[in-house]
Amino acid sequence: MDPCPFVRLTVGNLGLKIPVATKPARSVVHPSSSPCFCKIKLKGFPVQTGVVPFVPPENRSPDNQQQTVTATFHLNKSDLEKLAAKSIFAKKICLKISIYTGRRGTTCGVNSGKLLGKVSVPLDLAGTESKASVFHNGWICVGKDAKGSSAQFHLNVKAEPDPRFVFQFDGEPECSPQVFQIQGNIKQPVFTCKFSFRNTGDRNQRSRSLQSETSGARSWLSSFGSERERPGKERKGWSITVHDLSGSPVATASMVTPFVASPGSDRVSRSNPGSWLILRPGDDTWKPWGRLEAWRERGASDGLGYRFELIPDSAAAGIVLAESTISSNKGGKFCIDLGANSGNGGRATPSPACSPRSSGDYGHGLWPYCMYRGFVMSAGVEGEGKCSKPNVEVSVQHVSCTEDAAAFVALAAAIDLSMDACRLFSQRLRKELYPNPDLLG
Numbered sequence: 001m002d003p004c005p006f007v008r009l010t011v012g013n014l015g016l017k018i019p020v021a022t023k024p025a026r027s028v029v030h031p032s033s034s035p036c037f038c039k040i041k042l043k044g045f046p047v048q049t050g051v052v053p054f055v056p057p058e059n060r061s062p063d064n065q066q067q068t069v070t071a072t073f074h075l076n077k078s079d080l081e082k083l084a085a086k087s088i089f090a091k092k093i094c095l096k097i098s099i100y101t102g103r104r105g106t107t108c109g110v111n112s113g114k115l116l117g118k119v120s121v122p123l124d125l126a127g128t129e130s131k132a133s134v135f136h137n138g139w140i141c142v143g144k145d146a147k148g149s150s151a152q153f154h155l156n157v158k159a160e161p162d163p164r165f166v167f168q169f170d171g172e173p174e175c176s177p178q179v180f181q182i183q184g185n186i187k188q189p190v191f192t193c194k195f196s197f198r199n200t201g202d203r204n205q206r207s208r209s210l211q212s213e214t215s216g217a218r219s220w221l222s223s224f225g226s227e228r229e230r231p232g233k234e235r236k237g238w239s240i241t242v243h244d245l246s247g248s249p250v251a252t253a254s255m256v257t258p259f260v261a262s263p264g265s266d267r268v269s270r271s272n273p274g275s276w277l278i279l280r281p282g283d284d285t286w287k288p289w290g291r292l293e294a295w296r297e298r299g300a301s302d303g304l305g306y307r308f309e310l311i312p313d314s315a316a317a318g319i320v321l322a323e324s325t326i327s328s329n330k331g332g333k334f335c336i337d338l339g340a341n342s343g344n345g346g347r348a349t350p351s352p353a354c355s356p357r358s359s360g361d362y363g364h365g366l367w368p369y370c371m372y373r374g375f376v377m378s379a380g381v382e383g384e385g386k387c388s389k390p391n392v393e394v395s396v397q398h399v400s401c402t403e404d405a406a407a408f409v410a411l412a413a414a415i416d417l418s419m420d421a422c423r424l425f426s427q428r429l430r431k432e433l434y435p436n437p438d439l440l441g
Contacts, residue, residue: 002183003165003166003183004076004077004163004165004182005076005077005130005161006074006077006129007129007161007162008074008375009042009073009159010069010072010158010159010160011071011072011095011097012070012071012155013062013137014051014070014154014155015052015061015153016053016099016116017057017059017153018054018151035051035101035102036051036054036100036101036116037052037099037103038052038098038100039100040070040071040095040096040097041096041097042073042095043093048070050071051070055154061154062154069339072375075159077129080125080128083123083125084126092122094121095123095157096118097153098115098118098119099115099117099118099153100115101116116142116143117142117143117153118142119153121157123135130161132158132159132160132161134156134157135159136156136157137155138154140152140153141153162395163396164393164394164395164396165393165394165396165399165405166181166391167181167392167394167405167409167412168181168182169193169390169412172387172389172416173195173240173413173416174433175432176192176195177389179192179409189245190244190245191406191409192245192247193241194243195239195240195432196239196241197238197239197435198237198254233261234260235255235259235260235274235421235429235433236258238254238421238433239252239254240252240410240413240414242406244402249281250280250281251279251280251289251406252286252410253276253277253278253411253413255274256275256276257273257275259294260272261425266424266425266426267298267422267425268294269295270305273293273294274422275292276294276418277290277291278290278292280406290308290309290310290407292411294307294418295422296423301327302328303325304326304381304419305324305325306322306323306324306325306334306415306418308322308323321338321376328384330383331386331419332381333380333381334378335377336376336377336378337375337378339373339375374395375395376394376398377392377398377412381415381416384419384427388416388419390416420433
C-alpha cells in the first residue's frame with residue numbers, strides 16, 4: 001500500500017541585525033546585548049518559540065555552516081485541505097512571526113519580552129506534497145527606531161514532501177490488538193500484537209509470546225535490565241511481540257527494568273526509571289535495536305518523562321534520539337525528529353546542539369545520523385484512564401522492510417504501556433496488566 005502524503009514546513013536559519021545608534025540613550029539596553037526570541041504561528045497549530053541569534057552588522061548572513069531549523073510544522077492531507085479551504089474564503093494563508101527582545105517567559109503574568117516587530121510570510125502549499133518550495137530565504141526589515149532605522153530579520157521558510165506510513169492499533173496494546181495500515185479511507189491489517197508476562201514466576205500466565213526466544217535473546221535482556229525481585233511496589237515482566245500476517249515475530253518490546261515506586265513515594269522517579277528493550281530478529285536470534293526509559297515527572301508538569309536511545313551494533317551504550325515529557329492528563333505525542341522542535345508540546349532535549357543528544361544541528365557524518373535524519377516517527381499517547389489506540393506515523397525513508405516498520409510499532413506500544421506502568425501505585429490498573437487477574441479483589 002502507498003504511504004500517506006505529508007508536508008514538512010520548516011522555519012530556520014534565523015538571525016537579527018540591530019542598527020547601532022550613534023548616541024544611544026543610557027537608560028536603554030541595546031538588543032544585541034540581551035537575548036532575542038520569536039513566536040511562530042500557523043493557524044490551527046500550536047505556537048512555537050525559538051531563540052533568534054544576533055548577527056554582527058558586518059556579516060551578510062547568519063554564521064551557520066549548516067542550515068539550522070527552529071520550528072517544524074507537520075501537515076497531513078487533512079491539514080493541507082483545511083488550509084486550502086481557508087485561503088479560498090479568506091486572505092492567503094500566512095506564517096506569522098513575532099520577534100521580541102529580552103528573555104522568554106512571564107513576570108507577574110506579564111510577558112517579559114518587548115515586541116520588536118512582526119513578519120508575515122505568504123504560503124502557497126499547492127503541490128508541496130510532491131515538490132519542495134521555498135517561500136522566503138533572506139532578510140526582512142522589521143520595526144523602526146526614533147530615527148527611522150529598521151532592524152533586519154533573516155529567515156528561511158520552506159516546505160518539503162515528507163510521505164509517511166501510518167499505522168493504527170485497533171485496540172489497547174495490552175489487549176493484543178491488530179495493527180492496520182491506513183491510507184486515506186482505506187485500511188488493511190499488517191500486524192498482530194501479543195501482550196504477555198515474562199519471567200513473573202506465574203505458571204498460569206495468560207500467554208507466552210516469546211516462546212521462540214533463544215538463549216541469546218535472554219542474555220541480551222538480562223544484560224540491559226534486572227529481573228530480580230525487588231522489595232516494595234513494582235510493575236514488571238510486561239512484553240509485547242509484533243507478528244506479521246504469516247504469524248512470524250518481527251519485533252518485540254520487553255520490560256527489562258521493573259517500574260518501581262521510589263522509597264517513601266507512590267511514583268516511579270527519574271533517578272530510578274523503568275525501561276524497555278526493543279528487539280528485532282536477526283541471525284536466528286533477537287538483537288537489541290533501542291532502549292526506552294520512562295518515569296513520572298514531579299511538579300507542575302506531572303507527566304510521563306521518557307528517553308529513547310538507539311543501540312549501536314556490538315555496543316551497550318546507546319545514543320539518545322528523543323527525550324521529553326507527555327502530559328499524564330491530556331496525553332500527547334512521542335516523537336523522534338532529528339531536525340528541530342517538532343511542535344508536539346513536549347519539552348525539547350536539553351543537550352547542546354553539537355552533541356549526539358541534541359535535537360538540533362547533528363553531525364550527519366556520524367552514525368546513526370547518516371542513517372536517521374529529519375522526522376523519523378511519532379506515536380499518539382492518550383492520558384491516564386483513557387482508551388488508547390495508538391496512531392503511529394513513520395517516515396518512508398526509514399522503512400525498507402517489514403521489520404523496520406514493526407520495530408517502530410513495538411516502540412509505540414512500549415511508550416503507550418509506559419503511561420500505565422508509571423501511574424501512581426495507589427491507583428489500580430486494568431486487569432489485563434496483571435499476571436493473575438483472578439486474584440484481584
